Amino acid sequence: VFVFSRPVRFEEVDAARIVFFARYFNICHDAMEAFFGPLPGGYAGLIVGRKIGFPAVRAECDFKSSLRYGDVVRAEVTVPHVGKTSVTFAYRLVRESDGVEVGIAKQTCVVCELETMKKTPIPDDVRALLVAHAT
Amino acid sequence: VFVFSRPVRFEEVDAARIVFFARYFNICHDAMEAFFGPLPGGYAGLIVGRKIGFPAVRAECDFKSSLRYGDVVRAEVTVPHVGKTSVTFAYRLVRESDGVEVGIAKQTCVVCELETMKKTPIPDDVRALLVAHAT
Amino acid sequence: VFVFSRPVRFEEVDAARIVFFARYFNICHDAMEAFFGPLPGGYAGLIVGRKIGFPAVRAECDFKSSLRYGDVVRAEVTVPHVGKTSVTFAYRLVRESDGVEVGIAKQTCVVCELETMKKTPIPDDVRALLVAHAT
Amino acid sequence: VFVFSRPVRFEEVDAARIVFFARYFNICHDAMEAFFGPLPGGYAGLIVGRKIGFPAVRAECDFKSSLRYGDVVRAEVTVPHVGKTSVTFAYRLVRESDGVEVGIAKQTCVVCELETMKKTPIPDDVRALLVAHAT
Numbered sequence: 001v002f003v004f005s006r007p008v009r010f011e012e013v014d015a016a017r018i019v020f021f022a023r024y025f026n027i028c029h030d031a032m033e034a035f036f037g038p039l040p041g042g043y044a045g046l047i048v049g050r051k052i053g054f055p056a057v058r059a060e061c062d063f064k065s066s067l068r069y070g071d072v073v074r075a076e077v078t079v080p081h082v083g084k085t086s087v088t089f090a091y092r093l094v095r096e097s098d099g100v101e102v103g104i105a106k107q108t109c110v111v112c113e114l115e116t117m118k119k120t121p122i123p124d125d126v127r128a129l130l131v132a133h134a135t
Numbered sequence: 136v137f138v139f140s141r142p143v144r145f146e147e148v149d150a151a152r153i154v155f156f157a158r159y160f161n162i163c164h165d166a167m168e169a170f171f172g173p174l175p176g177g178y179a180g181l182i183v184g185r186k187i188g189f190p191a192v193r194a195e196c197d198f199k200s201s202l203r204y205g206d207v208v209r210a211e212v213t214v215p216h217v218g219k220t221s222v223t224f225a226y227r228l229v230r231e232s233d234g235v236e237v238g239i240a241k242q243t244c245v246v247c248e249l250e251t252m253k254k255t256p257i258p259d260d261v262r263a264l265l266v267a268h269a270t
Numbered sequence: 271v272f273v274f275s276r277p278v279r280f281e282e283v284d285a286a287r288i289v290f291f292a293r294y295f296n297i298c299h300d301a302m303e304a305f306f307g308p309l310p311g312g313y314a315g316l317i318v319g320r321k322i323g324f325p326a327v328r329a330e331c332d333f334k335s336s337l338r339y340g341d342v343v344r345a346e347v348t349v350p351h352v353g354k355t356s357v358t359f360a361y362r363l364v365r366e367s368d369g370v371e372v373g374i375a376k377q378t379c380v381v382c383e384l385e386t387m388k389k390t391p392i393p394d395d396v397r398a399l400l401v402a403h404a405t
Numbered sequence: 406v407f408v409f410s411r412p413v414r415f416e417e418v419d420a421a422r423i424v425f426f427a428r429y430f431n432i433c434h435d436a437m438e439a440f441f442g443p444l445p446g447g448y449a450g451l452i453v454g455r456k457i458g459f460p461a462v463r464a465e466c467d468f469k470s471s472l473r474y475g476d477v478v479r480a481e482v483t484v485p486h487v488g489k490t491s492v493t494f495a496y497r498l499v500r501e502s503d504g505v506e507v508g509i510a511k512q513t514c515v516v517c518e519l520e521t522m523k524k525t526p527i528p529d530d531v532r533a534l535l536v537a538h539a540t
Contacts, residue, residue, distance in 0.1 A: 010438060010448070011292070011431065013285040015182055015339035016249055020281045021191035021242075022160035026416065029157065033415060043415070044475030047150055056156035060195035066252065069285035070449030107156075114151055117201065145303060145313070146296065146427070148420040150474035155416045161281065168280060178280070179340030204420035205314030285452055286519055291461035291512075292434065295427035317420055326426035330465035336522065377426075384421055387471065 002077040002133055004031040005096060008067050018066035024103050025059055028091045031075035032107075035089075038129060052120065054109035057086070061105040065095065072096040078135040085119040086110045087130055137212040137268055139166040140231060143202050153201035159238050160194055163226045166210035167242075170224075173264060187255065189244035192221070196240035200230065207231040213270040220254040221245045222265055272347040272403055274301040275366060278337050288336035294373050295329055298361045301345035302377075305359075308399060322390065324379035327356070331375040335365065342366040348405040355389040356380045357400055407482040407538055409436040410501060413472050424472040429508050430464055433496045436480035437512075440494075443534060457525065459514035462491070466510035470500065477501040483540040490524040491515045492535055 006027070014020040032054075036043040046052045067073055074094045081088040086108060093103040111122050122130070141162070149155040167189075171178040181187045202208055209229045216223040221243060228238040246257050257265070276297070284290040302324075306313040316322045337343055344364045351358040356378060363373035381392050392400070411432070419425040437459075441448040451457045472478055479499045486493040491513060498508040516527050527535070 007449070010434060010452075011284050011290045013283075014281050015179075015283040015287070016188040016190065017285070017287070018190065018252075020164075021194055022157050022164065022281070025157035025160065029155075029415060041475065044150075044412070047415075048473070048475045053151040055151065055153065055201065056196075056198050058195070058197050059156055060193070061191075062193050063191050066190065068453070070446065070453045117153075142314070145299060145317075146419050146425045148418075149416050150418040150422070152420070152422070157416070164280060176340065179277070182280075183338065183340045203318070205311065205318045285449075286458040286460065288460065288522075290434075291464055292427050292430035295430065299425075299427065314420075323421040325421065325423065325471065326466075326468050328465070328467050329426055330463070331461075332463050333461050336460065387423075 002031070002035050003074060004034045004077065005072055005074040006030060008069050008071045008073060010069060013069045018068060021063060024061050024063065024093065024105060027073055027075060027093060028089070028105050028107060031077050031091060032089055035077050035133070036129070039125060046126070047114065051114045052123065053112050053114045054087070055112055055117075056107055056109050058108040059105070061103050063103050065100050065102040067095065067102055073102065077133065079130050079133045080135050082122070082127065082130045082134060084121055087122065090135070137166075137170050138209060139169045139212065140207055140209040141165060143204050143206045143208060145204060148204045153203055156198060159196050159198065159228065159240060162208055162210060162228060163224070163240050163242060166212050166226060167224055170212050170268070171264070174260060181261070182249065186249045187258065188247050188249045189222070190247055191242055191244050193243040194240070196238050198238050200235050200237040202230065202237055208237065212268065214265050214268045215270050217257070217262065217265045217269060219256055222257065225270070272301075272305050273344060274304045274347065275342055275344040276300060278339050278341045278343060280339060283339045288338060291333060294331050294333065294363065294375060297343055297345060297363060298359070298375050298377060301347050301361060302359055305347050305403070306399065309395060316396070317384065321384045322393065323382050323384045324357070325382055326377050326379050328378040329375070331373050333373050335370050335372040337365065337372055343372065347403065349400050349403045350405050352392070352397065352400045352404060354391055357392065360405070407436075407440050408479060409439045409482065410477055410479040411435060413474055413476045413478060415474060418474045422473065426468060429466050429468065429498065429510060432478055432480060432498060433494070433510050433512060436482050436496060437494055440482050440538070441534070444530060451531070452519065456519045457528065458517050458519045459492070460517055460522075461512055461514050463513040464510070466508050468508050470505050470507040472500065472507055478507065482538065484535050484538045485540050487527070487532065487535045487539060489526055492527065495540070
């Protein structure tokens with residue numbers, strides 16, 4: 001399990017005073033970016049340097065509890081599936097202050113060459129990192 | 136079917152030059168806000184005036200094709216389920232220029248009093264609007 | 271004066287329940303995008319088609335009153351300065367419901383070729399549109 | 406000088422492939438939130454707990470260079486003015502990799518009770534923190 005924490009940001013709270021639901025996916029993406037930290041240049045190295053991207057083909061989230069400004073959210077990231085050109089990430093989102101589970105999300109991405117947006121096999125070093133967190 | 140269209144916004148495109156996946160849910164939410172237009176004060180009238188909200192309990196999207204800056208996206212909104220205190224919206228997202236389906240999303244919300252975040256039965260006028268788009 | 275109106279978006283309101291100050295600049299940018307509507311393909315045609323961009327070199331805003339969810343904001347756009355490679359836009363932001371001025375903003379952009387990020391003279395059709403709103 | 410650093414976020418880059426200009430103000434706000442870290446509960450403690458806010462009355466930025474995905478930005482925060490009910494923050498934004506100054510920003514806020522949005526004198530502990538970074 002890869003663990004990533006960050007505070008709720010001031011501008012993530014909506015007119016109903018809770019974190020806007022679509023922002024849960026931003027939190028997951030932040031965790032995914034951090035997940036790739038061990039690679040040279042991190043996620044940005046993949047995108048900008050190697051021009052490899054991970055467009056989502058599916059994303060889903062069950063929202064269990066709301067997040068508010070002042071909360072710190074922890075994402076526990078695992079990798080339930082690694083295919084030839086696709087990968088599924090699972091995220092358990094927890095409010096740090098009381099350990100309450102606030103969301104369970106899943107995201108399937110394909111690995112693409114960004115210039116052409118064509119699928120490409122997962123590079124070996126990326127695969128090794130993914131497999132290390134497989135469940 | 137309720138239909139809503141808007142251009143992709145300049146800042147919705149990410150470092151991979153396509154609309155960031157989480158933004159598809161923002162597009163759906165924009166469509167949902169517009170859906171409530173016929174009620175007095177629209178969606179804002181519900182949230183700010185009547186202090187009734189629709190926090191998501193589940194959201195999912197299958198991403199079929201990417202959106203880029205310059206595209207106009209059309210959301211076709213239907214209501215596959217209306218319960219006592221919950222409602223499910225379905226969204227078919229289409230790129231206007233070529234009619235390509237870019238995403239299929241679904242979102243289940245509970246109706247809440249925003250002061251307490253307690254579930255509340257769907258008000259009659261809201262229900263009538265939802266039922267009119269039931270599938 | 272070019273006039274552009276849009277509602278405050280649900281997710282633009284922050285934890286203090288008012289539109290986050292940085293979002294005023296997003297509103298101005300939305301108005302600027304609409305300003306370029308008369309050109310073929312609009313602002314997107316410039317960016318994506320002709321690969322010409324308008325990176326800001328300076329932006330400023332005086333915030334006069336707050337905006338809340340439910341408000342519609344009107345931007346009145348003028349062009350106080352058109353240079354060889356730069357342009358200044360002025361924005362008067364007004365809350366539609368009561369006509370209160372909520373912000374006065376100004377933004378100076380340079381015209382660039384996006385591939386190289388080098389300054390380039392303002393194209394003739396763009397200049398004609400800008401000059402038509404000069405003050 | 407209070408120093409705060411963070412990477413450019415994936416979704417902060419716009420269709421022109423550089424950080425959207427309005428996001429520079431988000432970076433400044435992130436730095437301001439961090440600035441208030443030494444107070445109990447940090448900035449969130451002020452907003453949510455004590456219901457004191459800092460709505461901007463003026464913000465300005467000179468953009469010196471662009472930021473891209475993969476960059477880390479450092480904000481150097483100082484406090485050029487502390488009044489009875491208002492405060493001005495100054496931000497020097499620097500790209501970490503090469504030390505290039507990418508923006509110079511300034512933001513003046515009034516201190517308000519969020520319930521009423523009325524100005525209120527800066528609380529003593531807040532003032533002490535501000536004065537410690539006065540220039």
